[in-house]
Amino acid sequence: MTENKRYNLHQSARLSCAPMMDWTDRFCRYFHRLMSRETLLYTEMVTAPALVRGGALHLLDYAPEEHPIALQLGGSDPEELAKAAELGADAGYDEINLNCGCPSDRVQSGAFGAVLMQSPELVADCVAAMRENVDVDVTVKCRIGVDDQEPRDILPDFLDKIRAAGCDRVTIHARKAWLQGLSPKENRDIPPLDYDLVHQMKAEFGDMHISLNGGVATLKDAQAHLEAGVDGVMVGRAAYHQPGNVLVGADQAIFDRDTGLTAEEAVLAMLPFIDDEMRKGTRLHQITRHMLGAFAGRPGARQWRRTLSEGAHKSGAGSDLVLEALDQVRMRAA
Template sequence: MTRFEPHRFSVAPMMDWTDRHCRSLHRVLSRRALLYTEMVTSGAVVHGDREKLLGFDPGQHPVALQLGGSDPAELALAARIAEDWGYDEVNLNVGCPSDRVQSGRFGACLMREPDLVAECMAAIKAAVKIPATVKCRIGVDDQDPEESLFALVDRCAAAGVESFVVHARKAWLQGLSPKENRDIPPLDYPLVYRLKRERPNLTIVINGGVPGVDAALEHLANGVDGVMLGRAAYHEAGLLGEVDRRVFGEAVEDVDSFAAVERYRPYLARELAAGTPLAAMSRHMLGLFHGLPGARAWRRILTVEGVKAGAGLEVVDRALDAVRLALAAREERTAPAA
């Protein structure tokens, strides 16, 4: 049986996607995966609506808060607040390439300021007892990744950081959009493998372009401590149902998409009763039946009917019926003639 460290498999922080409702869905698919919030700025945590920004269902553990910022004192305070709210880890974003993030002097542009990142991490480490981690790129713009990645990691390690999530691409801060920065700069997985080989005492998690569980297992076989999935885990959420068995080595059955919906139903019911619109939750369910007959009908019903005023669990049931009907039709077509 393999190890059970949460970092062995995680779902990436994704703006507008990995909110509290999304994380509760992902948790019913995998009990073991480490889940991340969307990035929240340290200023918002300190000065904003904490219930809205930080509140989460206790069933989501283990869950990490990703912070954006570059002021050590403010980050330390935000990290302490996160710990008080029950988060299991606090992570600093040193990888987001958006213009808005750059203008605030945080995200990927901090790859150019490893000493400042180390100062920020030292302040966070001193403020909390939970793990404090870094998510970074291998470099930005014209940096030499072999120099920029190792410089950032080594300075942060000297400040006491033991765990790093490395998106194995550069970020181009000018000329590419955030979306293009997720696809166009070439991936350099071997550099991340080398980082782990040469810094064996550190926990190194690889991220970027990982399409599914098979690829995650290949990365683990190459020596890294963990794998973080982003868009694949969102758009094809059903794949998370294999993670506990295949990645963590648990003697459990996979969670199929029908079972996931049933497990998610109590959460849906509670949130609907509290006034949360169905669409705020059902939008995260669109990828559950990816690749199966009826997937298009599932998405259409949730998208069209789920946004209507008063939409409730009956919409989810109609969408499930459409999938079952499509699956039955396929079985009928492929059944051998009597």
């Protein structure tokens, strides 16, 4: 079992980076951690069956520098989730999070994700089973409802049941999920946001740590929601596509700490990591695809993206290419 420092996750969760399939892998998280030392990072969703039945323990790999870090699990069988949570805790994760928000077809076919909003008793059973097996935080990420559910009716009941099962921290994506008729991408944009409902839930469930997710694009947005009363804000695509705008400066703005690196400093700090990973057989593009947005909105950003996009797949490409791309940014900033 991996032993680590215990983190104050109620504090870390003031700002978090959302779990995003195919995006928030260990290479992405390492880069994000350099820009913010304080923000809570989440893995991509890992399914409990993959860990428990498939033995895919490599999905739990991460670097110690990534702490504080949460493992998001997908599943709906309490016993299997309890075993998967134990594997995650043994690997050293600081939090185990249950996905009750993903609307993709493959998630629905496995009877987990957003479809679980229709089964709050089952979610409560899953939370209780996981909590019994681990001594780290067990949390839930959910939607405000699905399909024809009335969020103002079902969400308080959902929160009440998971709280009774021992979950005291929840992240609420402030949109419904439409399980029929909308793609996962459309479910991120088309259902209207209801921030007021999330803030109302915080007022009604004052003893729970409630984070708001959905449509938050800037640090100013995050600060505004925190000032309005929620305990935390989770940022998704904006943190991935414009990490320099969201994560650089987050430690000062959100946590009042002078930590974290600038985008340029983070790129330079990635070079030893890249060299080490490439010695292990990692391809450069596996890492640099997560770095393309580092300078979004700044002079040289297009050249940075082009240099990495066109060159990282080529045989022999290494950290020298990253330095070459960084020079494009420096030249245009001069």
